Amino acid sequence: MKNNSIRDILEKLNSGKMSIEDAEKQVESHFFSDLGFACVDHHRSKRQGFPEVIFGQSKTTEQIVKIAENILEHESTVLATRLSSEALDALNRRFPEGEKNEIARTFVVGISEPDIENTHGTILVVSAGTSDLPVAEEAIVTVRAMRNSVEKLHDVGVAGIHRLLARMDILKSASCIIVVAGMEGALPSVVGGLVDVPVIACPTSVGYGASLSGFAALLGMLNSCASGVTVVNIDNGFGAGYAASIINRTGLKKNS
Numbered sequence: 001m002k003n004n005s006i007r008d009i010l011e012k013l014n015s016g017k018m019s020i021e022d023a024e025k026q027v028e029s030h031f032f033s034d035l036g037f038a039c040v041d042h043h044r045s046k047r048q049g050f051p052e053v054i055f056g057q058s059k060t061t062e063q064i065v066k067i068a069e070n071i072l073e074h075e076s077t078v079l080a081t082r083l084s085s086e087a088l089d090a091l092n093r094r095f096p097e098g099e100k101n102e103i104a105r106t107f108v109v110g111i112s113e114p115d116i117e118n119t120h121g122t123i124l125v126v127s128a129g130t131s132d133l134p135v136a137e138e139a140i141v142t143v144r145a146m147r148n149s150v151e152k153l154h155d156v157g158v159a160g161i162h163r164l165l166a167r168m169d170i171l172k173s174a175s176c177i178i179v180v181a182g183m184e185g186a187l188p189s190v191v192g193g194l195v196d197v198p199v200i201a202c203p204t205s206v207g208y209g210a211s212l213s214g215f216a217a218l219l220g221m222l223n224s225c226a227s228g229v230t231v232v233n234i235d236n237g238f239g240a241g242y243a244a245s246i247i248n249r250t251g252l253k254k255n256s
Contacts (some may be wrong), residue, residue, distance in 0.1 A: 015235035077110035104137035116149040121175030122149040128157030128181035131206045135237040136180040142241025182206025185217030192226025202240040
């Protein structure tokens, strides 16, 4: 974290370099900041390994920018998702060093190189069709922001299954696979039957009337006959990316 750790604060207090009042303020700000419209959780990275993520939907552009500013006072990375074009442009102006993804509707400041030492390998994001790209890209941005290596296979749905089977080398080399699909949601079952790593299925709201805005794909994935397939909510590329990142890190944490 950018601000002092609790240990640093206590050491300064004990040595007389910091007053009780200043120590109290720093300890409070160490855990969260009350902005009036939001209480920003600064302890999230300590508990979960990654800072609080800004969900931009229904927030004003001003609120999003202020939350991002506050997070970056304490962290080196901030990720915002589900952003409007106005919010994307505002964040890009405020943080020109950040990375704007208009397809995913995300903005990230502070993406670092993949943490090879503390991750199992490469996360693969597979999408059934080009219409699924916004959700797939949200997953990819999340995976990258959490310092994982990532590869992607786009437009390899079951209507042309040979496109997927031609890339078995990539499927077999992945440590965890996210499969994004709409319509009937069959692709995760196919992938799950081909690999021996965790598969996270992410249904999208892409499809005609009977797809029921993604419920058909969701139910299809929940009823998958392939072992090892788990499912996140409709259009939740962020959730899929976050879960894959945790899986990719599990078992490799070092004792401090």
